[in-house]
Amino acid sequence: MIREKKKTVLSGYLMIGALAVAQLLLAYAVVKAVHLQSLALAIPSVIASVIVLICWAGLFMVHPNEAKVLQLFGKYAGTTHEPGLKWANPFFSKVAVSTRIRNFECSKLKVNDANGSPIEIAAVVVWKVFDTAEALFEVDDYAGFVEIQSESALRNLGTAYPYEPHDGEAIALRSNPQEIAEALVKEIQDRLTQAGITVIEARISHLAYAPEIANAMLRRQQASAIIAARKQIVRGAVGMVHLALDELDQNDIVKLDEERKAAMVSNLLVVLCSDESAQPVLNAGSLYT
Numbered sequence: 001m002i003r004e005k006k007k008t009v010l011s012g013y014l015m016i017g018a019l020a021v022a023q024l025l026l027a028y029a030v031v032k033a034v035h036l037q038s039l040a041l042a043i044p045s046v047i048a049s050v051i052v053l054i055c056w057a058g059l060f061m062v063h064p065n066e067a068k069v070l071q072l073f074g075k076y077a078g079t080t081h082e083p084g085l086k087w088a089n090p091f092f093s094k095v096a097v098s099t100r101i102r103n104f105e106c107s108k109l110k111v112n113d114a115n116g117s118p119i120e121i122a123a124v125v126v127w128k129v130f131d132t133a134e135a136l137f138e139v140d141d142y143a144g145f146v147e148i149q150s151e152s153a154l155r156n157l158g159t160a161y162p163y164e165p166h167d168g169e170a171i172a173l174r175s176n177p178q179e180i181a182e183a184l185v186k187e188i189q190d191r192l193t194q195a196g197i198t199v200i201e202a203r204i205s206h207l208a209y210a211p212e213i214a215n216a217m218l219r220r221q222q223a224s225a226i227i228a229a230r231k232q233i234v235r236g237a238v239g240m241v242h243l244a245l246d247e248l249d250q251n252d253i254v255k256l257d258e259e260r261k262a263a264m265v266s267n268l269l270v271v272l273c274s275d276e277s278a279q280p281v282l283n284a285g286s287l288y289t
Helices: 012-036 039-058 132-137 142-160 177-195 211-250 258-273
Strands: 059-062 066-072 075-080 084-087 092-098 102-105 109-112 118-129 197-209
Touching: 012 039, 012 059, 012 084, 039 059, 059 066, 066 132, 075 132, 092 132, 102 142, 109 142, 118 142, 118 177, 132 177, 142 177, 142 197, 177 197
Parallel strands: none
Antiparallel strands: 059 084, 066 075, 066 092, 102 118, 109 118, 118 197
């Protein structure tokens, strides 16, 4: 495996000055050799001028948050990260690799969750190159590699967890976004480390049941919500009935036998647990007896 190594290069501004001075001196030497008609002076001057011209090809620019990977006839020579005008061996090939933070959104994937329910899932992945040598030489196209492996990791994550918790399940896709995000980052990072990529963040951007079961699951969620609300209503109603009976006993307002207490409890529970407001009914016949 090829690892990144730092390559020290010269300042391009100093080399421009040195090459310009050398070029002027050699041009003067060539002119003088022609004037004196001296081959002994002309030939070395011409050869040196050609070498200086070749050296001009060693100048290159490194932009901020960019690296240049240097190769000499196919052999990896090193990487320079320092921005500015630089100079290196003119026979080095120089490949630019961006080290900026990038992000992309995985397309919607249709998978079966841990319970076998078909769901749609998508994610946003934020990443950057941390090892330029691995990114260039270990994979064919590191940007495409990131996208394909991220989708593969997302598909694997979607099948490992349920959409929502049932029967005491600890972690679910919908109810534990932070834990799912951490698991997704780890899942993707394990696949991208060999390509010199670091994953900064990965989060679910879309999560829904597949259209063919969405209505059934919506009714299930509504039923669960109704049951939970009913439990809360009944718990509160029982507390209010208990409080009413205690208040009647403590204040000695009325003495109720067990049969009347049962009737009172039944009436109060009906009033308190009913979906609609209670409608009082007067027994008019008892007024004339």
